[in-house]
Amino acid sequence: MRETVTAKDVAKLAGVSQSSVSRVYFEGASVSEKTKKRVLEAAEELGYRPNVYARSLITNQSNIIGLVMKGVQNPFYAQVLKRFSSIFKQHGYSILFVYTNNDEIQKEDVETLLNYNVAGVVVTDATMSFSVGEEFKKNHIPLVFFNRKLGTGEFHSVCCNNLSASRWIAQYLLSKGASELVLITGDEHTSTSIEREKGFCEVLDQQRIAYRKYNSDYTYEGGYQTAMTVLEEKQLPAAFFVANDIMALGVIDALRKNDIRIPQDTKVVGFDNIEMASWPAYELTTWEQPIEEMIEETVNYLLAEIMSYTGLAQIIEVDGKFVERKTT
Amino acid sequence: MRETVTAKDVAKLAGVSQSSVSRVYFEGASVSEKTKKRVLEAAEELGYRPNVYARSLITNQSNIIGLVMKGVQNPFYAQVLKRFSSIFKQHGYSILFVYTNNDEIQKEDVETLLNYNVAGVVVTDATMSFSVGEEFKKNHIPLVFFNRKLGTGEFHSVCCNNLSASRWIAQYLLSKGASELVLITGDEHTSTSIEREKGFCEVLDQQRIAYRKYNSDYTYEGGYQTAMTVLEEKQLPAAFFVANDIMALGVIDALRKNDIRIPQDTKVVGFDNIEMASWPAYELTTWEQPIEEMIEETVNYLLAEIMSYTGLAQIIEVDGKFVERKTT
DNA sequence: GAGTTTGTTGCATACGTATGCAAATGAAAG
DNA sequence: CTTTCATTTGCATACGTATGCAACAAACTC
Numbered sequence: 001m002r003e004t005v006t007a008k009d010v011a012k013l014a015g016v017s018q019s020s021v022s023r024v025y026f027e028g029a030s031v032s033e034k035t036k037k038r039v040l041e042a043a044e045e046l047g048y049r050p051n052v053y054a055r056s057l058i059t060n061q062s063n064i065i066g067l068v069m070k071g072v073q074n075p076f077y078a079q080v081l082k083r084f085s086s087i088f089k090q091h092g093y094s095i096l097f098v099y100t101n102n103d104e105i106q107k108e109d110v111e112t113l114l115n116y117n118v119a120g121v122v123v124t125d126a127t128m129s130f131s132v133g134e135e136f137k138k139n140h141i142p143l144v145f146f147n148r149k150l151g152t153g154e155f156h157s158v159c160c161n162n163l164s165a166s167r168w169i170a171q172y173l174l175s176k177g178a179s180e181l182v183l184i185t186g187d188e189h190t191s192t193s194i195e196r197e198k199g200f201c202e203v204l205d206q207q208r209i210a211y212r213k214y215n216s217d218y219t220y221e222g223g224y225q226t227a228m229t230v231l232e233e234k235q236l237p238a239a240f241f242v243a244n245d246i247m248a249l250g251v252i253d254a255l256r257k258n259d260i261r262i263p264q265d266t267k268v269v270g271f272d273n274i275e276m277a278s279w280p281a282y283e284l285t286t287w288e289q290p291i292e293e294m295i296e297e298t299v300n301y302l303l304a305e306i307m308s309y310t311g312l313a314q315i316i317e318v319d320g321k322f323v324e325r326k327t328t
Numbered sequence: 329m330r331e332t333v334t335a336k337d338v339a340k341l342a343g344v345s346q347s348s349v350s351r352v353y354f355e356g357a358s359v360s361e362k363t364k365k366r367v368l369e370a371a372e373e374l375g376y377r378p379n380v381y382a383r384s385l386i387t388n389q390s391n392i393i394g395l396v397m398k399g400v401q402n403p404f405y406a407q408v409l410k411r412f413s414s415i416f417k418q419h420g421y422s423i424l425f426v427y428t429n430n431d432e433i434q435k436e437d438v439e440t441l442l443n444y445n446v447a448g449v450v451v452t453d454a455t456m457s458f459s460v461g462e463e464f465k466k467n468h469i470p471l472v473f474f475n476r477k478l479g480t481g482e483f484h485s486v487c488c489n490n491l492s493a494s495r496w497i498a499q500y501l502l503s504k505g506a507s508e509l510v511l512i513t514g515d516e517h518t519s520t521s522i523e524r525e526k527g528f529c530e531v532l533d534q535q536r537i538a539y540r541k542y543n544s545d546y547t548y549e550g551g552y553q554t555a556m557t558v559l560e561e562k563q564l565p566a567a568f569f570v571a572n573d574i575m576a577l578g579v580i581d582a583l584r585k586n587d588i589r590i591p592q593d594t595k596v597v598g599f600d601n602i603e604m605a606s607w608p609a610y611e612l613t614t615w616e617q618p619i620e621e622m623i624e625e626t627v628n629y630l631l632a633e634i635m636s637y638t639g640l641a642q643i644i645e646v647d648g649k650f651v652e653r654k655t656t
Numbered sequence: 657g658a659g660t661t662t663g664t665t666g667c668a669t670a671c672g673t674a675t676g677c678a679a680a681t682g683a684a685a686g
Numbered sequence: 687c688t689t690t691c692a693t694t695t696g697c698a699t700a701c702g703t704a705t706g707c708a709a710c711a712a713a714c715t716c
Contacts, residue, residue, distance in 0.1 A: 004388070004702090006701090006702055006703085007702065007703065008702080008703095016665080016666085017665065017666045017667080018666090018702090018703080019665070019666060019667080019703095019704080019705080020664085020665065020666080021703095022702095022703060022704055022705085023664095023665090023704085023705095025703095026703095026704070026705095029704090029705090030663065030664060030665095031664075031665090032663080032664060032665090035664080035665085049439065049442065049443060050443075050702085050703075051385070051701090051702050051703065052443045052444055052445075053381045053382075053384040053385040053390075053445070053701090053702080053703090054381075054385050054671090054701070054702035054703040054704090055702080055703055055704075056381040056703095057379070057381040057382050057385055057671050057672065057673085057701090057702085057703075057704095058670075058671045058672095058702085058703055058704050058705085059671090059703085059704070060332070060671080062381075067425070072400075072406045072407075072409055072410045073403065073406055073407065073410065073603075075401065075403070075406075078400045078401050078403075078406050079400075079401065081400055081425075081427075082400045082401065082427060085425060085426075085427035086427060086429065089427070089436075094424060094426075094440050094444070095424070095425040095426075095427070096422060096423070096424060096425070097395070097409075097413060097423040097424070097425035098413075098422075098423075099409075099410060099413035099414060099417070099423070101414065108417075111377065112422050114377060115377060115378075115380045116380055116422070117380075117381070220603070220607065224608075249607075249609075252609070253607055253608040253609045254608075256608065256609070257608050275401075275548070279548065279577075279581055280552075280581040280582075280584065280585050281577075281580070281581045281584070281609050281610070282609070332671095332672090334671090334672055334673085335672065335673065336672080336673095344695080344696085345695065345696045345697080346672090346673080346696090347673095347674080347675080347695070347696060347697080348694085348695065348696080349673095350672095350673060350674055350675085351674085351675095351694090351695090353673095354673095354674070354675095357674090357675090358693065358694060358695095359694075359695090360693080360694060360695090363694080363695085378672085378673075379671085379672050379673065381671090381672080381673090382671070382672035382673040382674085382701085383672080383673055383674075384673095384701095385671090385672085385673075385674095385701050385702065385703090386672085386673055386674050386675085386700075386701045386702095387673085387674070387701090388701080
């Protein structure tokens with residue numbers, strides 16, 4: 001029942017060889033305009049579509065980009081997913097979506113990516129063991145860590161400049177006269193959380209300013225609970241620096257629950273500038289990650305590496321900018 | 329450089345034929361325990377992985393599920409994406425993520441799905457022309473419209489029972505003494521919006537209760553703007569029924585911006601019960617879509633159809649339940 | 657017009673796996 | 687030990703495409 005039209009069928013109808021049909025659909029092959037036209041007409045008539053599997057089998061390539069993601073729930077990554085899908089589609093690539101519920105990408109998921117011989121991989125919001133990264137290198141599959149880092153420069157990475165951003169935020173809060181500060185970090189294994197903490201603390205330590213640090217998990221609930229814990233202890237800090245926006249929203253809600261006024265009684269700064277940060281209910285001051293720019297960098301690198309693999313890795317850091325709203 | 333270990337290599341090392349190797353990896357083929365063990369050992373040693381493309385070429389099947397989605401930004405669909413990915417992975421399927429920015433799934437996207445000969449398709453948050461649906465039928469590819477309907481029963485569909493839910497909500501608001509009502513709908517072409525409107529209006533018409541209807545677009549900004557428009561007109565309604573939660577949050581923020589107290593001055597009811605509906609900042613009364621149940625239904629149907637195709641379509645409606653919070 | 661170059665075409669083969677068929681093996685029965 | 691039957695194995699081929707090679711045609715060059 002499943003009618004399957006092959007290049008041979010098209011060839012017969014067009015009165016050419018199967019090779020010629022193949023060449024019509026193969027970028028850069030040499031075919032005359034005349035046969036090309038005849039082939040396309042015949043193909044149209046029969047409803048021919050080249051078989052992806054036969055093609056990939058012989059070329060040992062695919063038009064699939066693997067996208068590894070954990071926190072789809074975080075609006076930041078939802079937007080990332082949307083943009084990547086959109087752009088890669090424009091370039092003729094399809095998206096193999098790999099959801100990983102562990103921080104570290106699992107063997108099973110890696111196998112999937114290798115099985116489909118993906119043209120490239122974007123890992124956002126997850127990490128992987130060093131050896132797994134090497135596996136991709138061995139197979140000449142370009143890989144980008146988006147908004148994450150792994151190791152120290154062995155793998156390509158596109159990030160916001162978390163260090164300078166968090167330093168800036170520290171300075172900003174100090175300039176606002178905030179003396180006692182609270183820092184709420186995200187998943188402690190992620191490079192983003194580590195760096196945002198580092199930059200922030202560096203400045204405070206240098207100026208001998210007191211601060212308390214609480215470890216959370218980059219989720220709304222985490223932010224909410226952590227803020228509650230903070231409030232259970234004696235004194236209300238002058239300001240909170242929260243390692244991402246979604247947690248910051250949780251923090252705000254927890255503070256409000258306790259009738260603490262923002263920004264009068266305390267201040268809150270987030271990180272990411274997700275859409276919700278600008279909602280009237282929150283009006284969160286935050287650091288904007290330049291998503292478009294980061295995605296463009298990522299796509300350009302991948303496409304170049306797919307064209308001709310070098311394996312050269314680089315850590316690219318894009319600045320982003322501070323967005324002041326009503327929580328400070 | 330790209331070392332490619334084939335079944336032949338494994339066969340040689342294990343001292344068996346390539347066929348035997350193939351049979352070890354093929355579900356339900358007959359191999360003795362002895363050779364199976366030897367093959368697996370050899371495979372392990374060489375790092376063998378069956379070639380997906382060769383396999384699909386010959387079997388004319390794939391282990392890919394196409395997931396078509398538009399509104400990734402809506403937390404409801406983010407959760408749907410996460411759950412589907414997770415469950416299908418458990419069943420050995422990978423996800424081809426197809427993002428469509430048009431309401432109607434484009435030809436290009438359909439081609440992608442057909443090219444990869446997906447085992448099944450889930451369409452959420454998008455619609456497709458009738459003829460495209462037929463195309464999938466022709467190719468015996470099972471298809472489910474998730475939270476959407478197309479036509480009148482020609483295609484399988486898993487939804488919340490929008491009609492009875494919105495009727496229930498209308499009754500509820502009336503019982504709360506709300507006399508003048510406002511209905512804010514979503515994308516007017518979507519079955520969900522149409523049905524939620526229908527059920528709601530039916531009840532009101534029957535009881536000759538006045539209401540105004542505003543058309544919006546299922547986004548936060550849409551809800552916000554629409555509410556602003558409503559407020560520009562003379563009188564504040566006693567309650568809003570908003571066709572989904574994310575819009576309802578926009579409505580709430582717009583009302584608050586105008587210093588309107590909820591639920592004292594007016595009430596708001598949403599639909600979906602996304603996580604944010606329970607956030608302290610909103611505490612939105614809403615109708616809970618039984619996501620888990622809907623997903624389970626969808627997956628079961630697809631797996632069954634993949635096993636043995638019948639093409640039988642059914643419209644499955646799951647009830648869900650009312651969740652009363654503080655906006656009513 | 658013979659020779660040279662450029663561009664196009666078909667033939668034949670290869671990619672790595674699944675599978676029908678026949679051969680071979682092993683177990684069970686007599 | 688022979689016969690029967692069930693199970694396992696290898697051989698050979700097919701899936702639909704890309705591509706090296708040789709053949710061919712056309713267009714120039716001298």
